[in-house]
Amino acid sequence: MRTNDIHNLEDLLRRFVDASVAETMAEDIRRGDALLDGFPSPELSAQAAAELRRRLDTLRPQSRRQTLGSIWAGIAAGAAAAAMVVWGISFMQTPSAPTERAPVAQVQRPAVQEPEPVVQDRSELPGFTLNLWEDTYPAESDAAFSEIKSELDNIAAWIETLGIMDTAFPDERLFNGETASQSETKIELTDFWKG
Amino acid sequence: MAEQQLSATFLERLIKRENGAFDELVRRYAGRCYGYFYRLCGNAEQSEEFVSELFVKLVEKIDTFEGGSFDKWLFTVASNLFRDHLRRQYRYKRLLDEAAEHQRRRQDDSAEQSRQEAANDRLQWALEKLDKETAELLMLRYYSQVSFKDLAEMRNEPIGTTLSKVHRGLKKIRFLLEDNR
Numbered sequence: 001m002r003t004n005d006i007h008n009l010e011d012l013l014r015r016f017v018d019a020s021v022a023e024t025m026a027e028d029i030r031r032g033d034a035l036l037d038g039f040p041s042p043e044l045s046a047q048a049a050a051e052l053r054r055r056l057d058t059l060r061p062q063s064r065r066q067t068l069g070s071i072w073a074g075i076a077a078g079a080a081a082a083a084m085v086v087w088g089i090s091f092m093q094t095p096s097a098p099t100e101r102a103p104v105a106q107v108q109r110p111a112v113q114e115p116e117p118v119v120q121d122r123s124e125l126p127g128f129t130l131n132l133w134e135d136t137y138p139a140e141s142d143a144a145f146s147e148i149k150s151e152l153d154n155i156a157a158w159i160e161t162l163g164i165m166d167t168a169f170p171d172e173r174l175f176n177g178e179t180a181s182q183s184e185t186k187i188e189l190t191d192f193w194k195g
Numbered sequence: 196m197a198e199q200q201l202s203a204t205f206l207e208r209l210i211k212r213e214n215g216a217f218d219e220l221v222r223r224y225a226g227r228c229y230g231y232f233y234r235l236c237g238n239a240e241q242s243e244e245f246v247s248e249l250f251v252k253l254v255e256k257i258d259t260f261e262g263g264s265f266d267k268w269l270f271t272v273a274s275n276l277f278r279d280h281l282r283r284q285y286r287y288k289r290l291l292d293e294a295a296e297h298q299r300r301r302q303d304d305s306a307e308q309s310r311q312e313a314a315n316d317r318l319q320w321a322l323e324k325l326d327k328e329t330a331e332l333l334m335l336r337y338y339s340q341v342s343f344k345d346l347a348e349m350r351n352e353p354i355g356t357t358l359s360k361v362h363r364g365l366k367k368i369r370f371l372l373e374d375n376r
Contacts, residue, residue: 012343016355025362032365035372036337039318041230048243049225052250056217059254 206265210257217254225250228273231338235277235331237294237319245280249273270339271349274331281327295323321371329364336361 009029013022044052178186208216228249232242252272260268298316322330336346343361347354 009343012354013358016358025358028366028369029362032369033337035365035369036318036333041226041338042233042239042242044225044229044243044246045239048229048246049221052225052243052247053218053221055247056221056250056254059217059251 206260210260212254212257217250220253221250224269227338227340228269231270231273231334232277234319234322234334234338237323238297241294245273245277249276252276264341264345266339267341267345267349270335270341273339274335274349277331294319317372318368321368324371325364325367329360329367332357332360333364333368 010022010026013025016022017025205216205219209220225246229242229246232245232249233239236242236245249272253269256272298319302316322334325333332346332350335349336343339346339349341349343354343357346361347357350357
């Protein structure tokens with residue numbers, strides 16, 4: 001067995017090495033090839049070759065069958081899916097048969113209290129206001145007023161007893177440590193603002 | 196060599212998986228592929244399994260063939276298959292050991308071993324003395340019959356590197372076989 005470019009080998013080798021080296025290398029390769037040719041290739045047995053043919057032969061129809069099978073399987077699956085959709089739609093559109101229901105207690109609507117009519121006539125307002133007052137402060141309102149007044153009087157008397165009103169509070173300190181009166185005096189004595 | 200080239204018509208039949216196309220494929224390539232695998236693993240049964248797996252792969256992948264050299268494409272798949280197998284199994288050395296053991300047992304069992312088999316065993320022995328990469332390269336070149344350019348492309352290496360490796364490998368084979376007669 002020879003490779004198809006063995007005749008051009010020397011030319012090929014000259015691209016990489018000197019002409020003399022290329023010649024030697026080409027000769028080595030030719031002799032090597034000749035040596036390999038002396039060892040006949042092992043043969044694939046007729047039985048193994050026949051088995052291989054059988055295997056490939058069964059592979060070919062199988063692949064066709066598989067292709068056709070997968071196509072038919074796809075068609076069948078699609079048809080089944082379509083049938084399911086159609087059935088689902090028809091099922092949803094068909095009015096369902098009346099079913100018995102457990103008796104449910106009647107829910108009573110809560111009664112809504114109607115608001116009283118708004119007074120239209122302004123002439124009735126005094127009377128309406130009086131009614132409101134009397135609703136809020138019933139008959140003992142005078143007594144309550146007297147009680148509050150007496151409490152306030154007591155507090156005033158207590159404050160007077162303590163003498164709080166006569167106590168002189170210290171002058172409030174400003175941020176710079178001066179009192180307000182000191183600051184005012186200082187401003188009065190300063191002429192800077194007069195120009 | 197022209198005989199080895201697959202016609203466009205045949206390729207078309209192959210791609211269409213027409214009746215008889217696979218038989219033709221087997222007739223043209225099974226022997227060479229078997230030889231390639233056998234030289235690498237030294238085991239007839241294992242080589243038959245490789246060939247079978249390869250052809251199934253070819254049938255499955257035939258749609259991916261984008262033209263050009265069919266031999267190059269086919270042996271690239273074969274080479275990848277063998278390398279993947281070795282990587283996956285982590286058993287290249289064991290495989291060779293098993294193959295050698297298998298061969299020895301066969302020698303012991305068969306008193307009628309032919310002279311041809313003995314010669315093949317010598318080549319097998321010599322190939323086992325090479326590093327795995329060089330042995331694979333030599334057998335790939337020998338059985339695929341592709342050009343050095345294609346061979347370099349199949350192996351993703353510069354053509355000068357491929358030439359150098361083939362030269363060294365063949366020289367060593369010659370040394371081993373001629374000096375150990």
